[in-house]
Amino acid sequence: MTNATVSQATAAVPGIPQDQDGPVFKEPWEAQAFAMTLALYDRGLFTWSEWAGTLADEIKRAQAAGDPDTGETYYSHWLAALERLVAEKGVATTETLHRTRDAWDHACDRTPHGQPIELRASDFHD
Amino acid sequence: MAQDHDHHHHDHDHEHSELSETQLRVRALETVLTEKGYVDPAALDAIVEAYETKIGPRNGARVVARAWTDPAFKQALLDDATKAIGTLGHVSRVGDHLIAVENTPQRHNMVVCTLCSCYPWEMLGLPPVWYKASPYRSRAVKDPRGVLADFGVTLTKDTEIRVWDSTAETRFLVLPMRPAGTEGWSEERLAEVVTRDSMIGTGLPKAAP
Numbered sequence: 001m002t003n004a005t006v007s008q009a010t011a012a013v014p015g016i017p018q019d020q021d022g023p024v025f026k027e028p029w030e031a032q033a034f035a036m037t038l039a040l041y042d043r044g045l046f047t048w049s050e051w052a053g054t055l056a057d058e059i060k061r062a063q064a065a066g067d068p069d070t071g072e073t074y075y076s077h078w079l080a081a082l083e084r085l086v087a088e089k090g091v092a093t094t095e096t097l098h099r100t101r102d103a104w105d106h107a108c109d110r111t112p113h114g115q116p117i118e119l120r121a122s123d124f125h126d
Numbered sequence: 127m128a129q130d131h132d133h134h135h136h137d138h139d140h141e142h143s144e145l146s147e148t149q150l151r152v153r154a155l156e157t158v159l160t161e162k163g164y165v166d167p168a169a170l171d172a173i174v175e176a177y178e179t180k181i182g183p184r185n186g187a188r189v190v191a192r193a194w195t196d197p198a199f200k201q202a203l204l205d206d207a208t209k210a211i212g213t214l215g216h217v218s219r220v221g222d223h224l225i226a227v228e229n230t231p232q233r234h235n236m237v238v239c240t241l242c243s244c245y246p247w248e249m250l251g252l253p254p255v256w257y258k259a260s261p262y263r264s265r266a267v268k269d270p271r272g273v274l275a276d277f278g279v280t281l282t283k284d285t286e287i288r289v290w291d292s293t294a295e296t297r298f299l300v301l302p303m304r305p306a307g308t309e310g311w312s313e314e315r316l317a318e319v320v321t322r323d324s325m326i327g328t329g330l331p332k333a334a335p
Contacts, residue, residue, distance in 0.1 A: 039169060101153075
């Protein structure tokens with residue numbers, strides 16, 4: 001990942017929260033979603049205009065469903081766009097993403113507090 | 127986002143770990159993309175680390191700077207950190223059961239955490255990558271002095287080291303010692319020297335120039 005990739009992203013994708021130095025994030029997961037998007041772009045999975053289109057579509061969809069449109073939820077839409085593009089590009093089906101999400105949930109449930117949460121094959125089975 | 131904040135309050139079983147719905151989805155994506163060879167977790171961590179100072183409100187530095195300049199606030203912070211921070215109007219609320227532990231010449235505090243939803247990122251900002259690594263965590267408990275030395279923090283033999291493991295009930299903020307040479311500094315200027323690592327005890331505040 002290079003700064004050039006970030007500059008291209010901020011130039012091509014409207015609304016990315018920024019300060020004078022570049023992107024800013026409210027919570028760590030937002031930066032993680034951003035980082036995954038940069039990595040997939042670098043792999044050539046999509047162009048920035050494709051990304052911007054999908055994101056705009058997710059924002060529109062959320063607004064139609066009553067999203068307050070205050071900018072607070074920007075990265076929620078970003079995450080939805082990322083899940084959607086990953087599925088549309090055939091990287092992983094929506095079902096695989098759901099199963100993996102459920103497996104992480106299961107891993108949390110069986111992990112006593114204070115232990116690192118790690119995913120095991122058995123988390124996928126119940 | 128609203129769902130994200132509500133999630134960890136409605137579940138009253140504090141025996142197991144918790145992640146918010148959003149965190150679960152982000153972890154799922156990372157897992158799937160890693161398995162398929164589309165992303166490298168280390169490369170993702172490097173990108174996120176590059177934004178360390180750009181994530182969250184990073185309120186902790188302001189809280190520490192206030193404690194260094196206002197003895198009454200410091201005492202209130204050590205008595206009940208959640209309540210004390212709540213009195214600072216300009217600082218967003220923190221979760222319940224935040225405990226501030228004070229470093230002194232006799233005692234150094236270090237915090238380990240497993241990065242479930244209890245990590246107080248609104249105070250501390252981005253967690254260190256090594257929090258995810260179990261070998262490091264267990265070593266931090268068994269050999270804190272060695273781990274601190276790896277981070278470049280050397281303490282005298284007389285300094286006792288206490289390791290705190292965050293739980294669902296309690297999260298910790300280390301109140302580091304104010305660096306020498308900062309007499310008369312404003313709160314804003316002091317906040318600049320308070321690093322994330324100094325608030326989890328794996329580093330010290332930046333030295334005064």
